[in-house]
Amino acid sequence: MRLCGVLRSAFATRFRAVVGIGQISYLLRWRMALAKEALKSGMAMMEEVAFLICYKSASAFSTAFTRAVGCSPRRFHPVRETLKQLLYCLTTISALIGTRSAAALQAGVRRLYRRGVA
Structure with missing residues (x-):
């Protein structure tokens, strides 16, 4: 976090105070919101969505999506x-x-x- 000019722990504390959740939770929610929009539009396949939101594999994306949303990306509609x-x-x-x-x-x-x- 040298770009921000604060220690990592101080940044994490400030982030949680302002946003209300931790950085990783925020990032996961944001990525899943992007994935939902891409899947809703029907313009992208699951593998493409996984790549777009920076997952290394469709399998890893599918597991994370299922945990976060409650259904697999293929069943989400x-x-x-x-x-x-x-x-x-x-x-x-x-x-x-x-x-x-x-x-x-x-x-x-x-x-x-x-x-x-x-």
């Missing part, structure tokens, strides 16, 4: 995220109005989500 949000909305609607049609929609969305269709 924006439609799955939309289904999660839809399921939450339908659960709220059915709890509020208690209709069977909302419950049926909710069951259908759950089936799609479990099958990995979306």
Whole structure:
């Protein structure tokens, strides 16, 4: 950290105080946010995304992504995220109005989500 003019430990302390998390955690979150955007766009293959965010192999990237996000890069898709949000909305609607049609929609969305269709 000589470029910053402070000791490494002082920089780490200041970074955590300002950002709220450590440098490595911040870097991992930032890299995964970039990976999610690249995967959502559908413009890049997993191997290309791994290279773009500085992983030496697709395997290392896949492991890190799965730990950070909760699913593999191949299963990550924006439609799955939309289904999660839809399921939450339908659960709220059915709890509020208690209709069977909302419950049926909710069951259908759950089936799609479990099958990995979306």
